[in-house]
Amino acid sequence: MSFVEYSDFIQDGDVAVVYLGHDSMMPVKVQQGAQTQTRYGVIRHSTDLIGQRYGSKVTCSKGGWVHVLHPTPELWTVTLPHRTQILYTTDIATITMMLELKPGSVVCESGTGSGSLSHAILRTVAPTGHLHTVEFHQQRAEKVAEEFKEHRVGHLVTVRNQDVCKDGFGVTGVADAVFLDIPSPWEAVGHAKAALKRQGGRVCSFSPCIEQVQKTCEALAHQGFEEISPLEVLLRVHDVRTVSLPLPDFGPDASSAQTPPDAREGTPRYGSVALKTTTAPREMPGHTGYLTFATKPRT
Amino acid sequence: MADNGDDDPQYTIKEGDHVVLKRGDIFKAIQVLPKKKVIFEKQWFFLDNAVGQLYSSTFEIVSGNLQPKKPKDTEGSSDAKEAGTDNRHIVDDGKSQKLTRDDIETLKEQGLKGQEIIQQLIDNSSTFRDKTEYAQDKYIKKKKKKYENTVTILKPSCRILAMMYHGREPGKICHLRYDALAQMLTLANIHAGSKVLVFETCAGLVLGSVMERMGGYGSVIQMYPGGGPGRAGMESFGLPAHFHDMLHDFPICHVNALLAGTLDTTAKDQSAVEKQSNMAADEEQNQPEVKQQVSPEEKSMETNTGDDAALDQETKERDQRREAKAEEKKVKLEEKRKKLAAVASLLEGRNADGLIIASRFHPCPVLMGLLKFLSPSRPFVVHSQYKEPLIECYTKLREQGGTVNLRLTDTWLRHYQVLPNRTHPLLLMSGGGGYLLSGTTVATDRAKPGGSQRSEEPAPKRQKLTDTEG
Structure with missing residues (x-):
């Protein structure tokens, strides 16, 4: 198992994702002899997981069963332990495309936070690219570095514990893309420019507030960035349901001769129609943050 | 991963490269071919001059050819900063622009650049000065889109x-x-x-x-x-x-x-666990299946050649040519079959x-x-x-x-x-x-x-x- 390479069977030391039901999953560190509690009972790692095929059904002690999935950055995003607010897949997907990431890309990122975006970047730039990620919170930086190792992507990433606004990314002239998710991105735009290759590159800043975007755009323009393009992307989920729509009774129709004589009271003359359709969730995330993209021209 | 210099070939436009032309928000994908006329945004030109230039360069179209644009002459900064406060005095009577369509065409023919034409338009607009600063920006932007004839060449x-x-x-x-x-x-x-x-x-x-x-x-x-x-x-x-x-x-x-x-052949497959032998087996298994597909064509070919030989001797030469063609076709089909078998083994x-x-x-x-x-x-x-x-x-x-x-x-x-x-x-x-x-x-x-x-x-x-x- 690795976050950048599939394997077929679960091995000791892997991180697996236990699928309990729709929108209910948990990550499990697979360890010889260890046990994991779920609402369907205990999973014994030695017998239930190790040596099993990813995607197979595992019967828990109470008789219920779960599926064990191979980890992906997307599954990690919905199961990872939150140490900060995190980026979700909809924004991550947009960032990955608009930053033009691909195998071999060198990317700078700050802050690392809980590592949700970092894992997705690593997946895309592997096996020849590299991620330089900067996190000013020491414990978070240490914790995420540990996770990268556990997920077998440690060789693709350098974690630095410093303040990007003061100290930059620790590298200059190497990056194809820079991503900023910090409270005052405008203070790091200069460092972003320095980190990017002389031939140019792409930059993205994620900010929840429009005032931050305003200041960042100003700083980007001031530093000579081009194609400055702020946008917002939201996910809309459609729940598939069968709904039943009752038909109203208009009473006997005089014009139609063949009205069935079922004038008895209480029996609905017209039934209802069952329909497969989708409904909108009652509530949905209506705002995550603005994504501001820009291009650094060749200098 | 190190910073390669500009001499790195991946940063230069070469003949045969697939590139994207860009003006504003408009893109067009095209291949750089010698002496090939390209039409982009109602303008035609040749891309020959772009060869050897760096990607992301901007060019000016001058009489059908590309000329690298100097990075200096951006924003001619309209220095006459005089602006109104709102639009209460601006009346749309269609008379605010004193230059006619023909005047503009003559300016173009005189070889004036986009920037210069826009300046002329501003000078000859009676309402420009009364517009708010924001509206002026918008006016310039709009005219720029219409009269600037630059194009940027991007790597796709x-x-x-x-x-x-x-x-x-x-x-x-x-x-x-x-x-x-x-x-x-x-x-x-x-x-x-x-x-x-x-x-x-x-x-x-x-x-x-x-x-x-x-x-x-x-x-x-x-x-x-x-x-x-x-x-x-x-x-x-x-x-x-x-x-x-x-x-x-x-x-x-x-x-x-x-x-x-x-x-049908799961038993065989499972016995051959090794990937190598599996591949070979797959290929064999695929043969009959592919042949079936091919057979009607082959059959018709055989009958054709047979008839010709029996009926007329003069057509021998044609026959031979036909045979050569058939042979060629066979080789092609064989290649196709091999490819199909290879993909089938990937899928199987x-x-x-x-x-x-x-x-x-x-x-x-x-x-x-x-x-x-x-x-x-x-x-x-x-x-x-x-x-x-x-x-x-x-x-x-x-x-x-x-x-x-x-x-x-x-x-x-x-x-x-x-x-x-x-x-x-x-x-x-x-x-x-x-x-x-x-x-x-x-x-x-x-x-x-x-x-x-x-x-x-x-x-x-x-x-x-x-x-x-x-």
Whole structure:
């Protein structure tokens, strides 16, 4: 198992994702002899997981069963332990495309936070690219570095514990893309420019507030960035349901001769129609943050 | 990974390169060919002068040729800063511009540059000075769009081509908006080293995007309908030659046969565990199947040659030529057969790592047919311009089992104008970029039918299932 390479069977030391039901999953560190509690009972790692095929059904002690999935950055995003607010897949997907990431890309990122975006970047730039990620919170930086190792992507990433606004990314002239998710991105735009290759590159800043975007755009323009393009992307989920729509009774129709004589009271003359359709969730995330993209021209 | 100099060939435009022309928000993909007339935004020109220049350079079109634009002469900064406070005195009587259409044409003929023409327009506008500063900016921007004849040459990328297709020919890509494509690539966990199935009728845009994301590592199998695999959009990516080594194709008209064929020979397959011997065996197994396809053509050829020989001796020469042709055809068919066998062996393991579908076909049969080739615990994504067929897919998958994490979604995308004191969403936005159904495969117990599998589910979970299902 690795976050950048599939394997077929679960091995000791892997991180697996236990699928309990729709929108209910948990990550499990697979360890010889260890046990994991779920609402369907205990999973014994030695017998239930190790040596099993990813995607197979595992019967828990109470008789219920779960599926064990191979980890992906997307599954990690919905199961990872939150140490900060995190980026979700909809924004991550947009960032990955608009930053033009691909195998071999060198990317700078700050802050690392809980590592949700970092894992997705690593997946895309592997096996020849590299991620330089900067996190000013020491414990978070240490914790995420540990996770990268556990997920077998440690060789693709350098974690630095410093303040990007003061100290930059620790590298200059190497990056194809820079991503900023910090409270005052405008203070790091200069460092972003320095980190990017002389031939140019792409930059993205994620900010929840429009005032931050305003200041960042100003700083980007001031530093000579081009194609400055702020946008917002939201996910809309459609729940598939069968709904039943009752038909109203208009009473006997005089014009139609063949009205069935079922004038008895209480029996609905017209039934209802069952329909497969989708409904909108009652509530949905209506705002995550603005994504501001820009291009650094060749200098 | 080190910073390569400008002499690095990947940064220079070469003859034969696939490039993208850009002016404002308008893109056009084109191949750089000598003495080839290009029409872009109602202007024609030759790209010959771009060869040897750096990517992302901007050129001015001067009498049909490209001239590198000096980076200095941007913004002629209209120094006459005189502006009104609002538009109460501006009347639209159509008389504010003193230059006529003909005047402007003469200016153009005199060889005035875009910037100079705009200055002339400003000088001859009676209302420009009364406009607010913001309105003046807007006026200049509008005129610039009309009179500037610059073009920037970019290296193609998934982002640029997806935006280009969406802007120019959304019908050709099944109205797949770029952010929806971005979701697909991420949800399908497309990455280097995996084995991905692609079924698309989006001119090759999806295929090219997948190949770009895989960086030449792993294999991409394009499952194609009918005549042949559509790939024009993929060519526009200008991917390095070795990327094409990972691309395979397989006609979906053989999918049923392939699935049935493996069923017949499962015993043999299992006995040959080693991959090498497996491949050889696969090839053998495929032979009869392919021959069947070919046989009618071959038969007609044989009878033809036989008749000719019996009837007329003079036609011997023609006969020979025909035979040579037939031989050539045979070799080609043999090659084709070998290729097909190779792809079949890639598919037969049913161990693909991802599946992406974006087509004008009904997604249901496509998804049901191709899902069988995935390993368990692998993602798949289906795009459709319409929601209803994806509801059908969803329903069928729930009945059939073998998938989890099913989600029917679409994305909403809004661009913003950010200017001091004038920040707001753009007035126009895309109404929709299509719907996505995504999910993950899981192992199925082949012994039990789908029904009993569901009844096995623990009570709380079933509760949940019925919840979401209705």
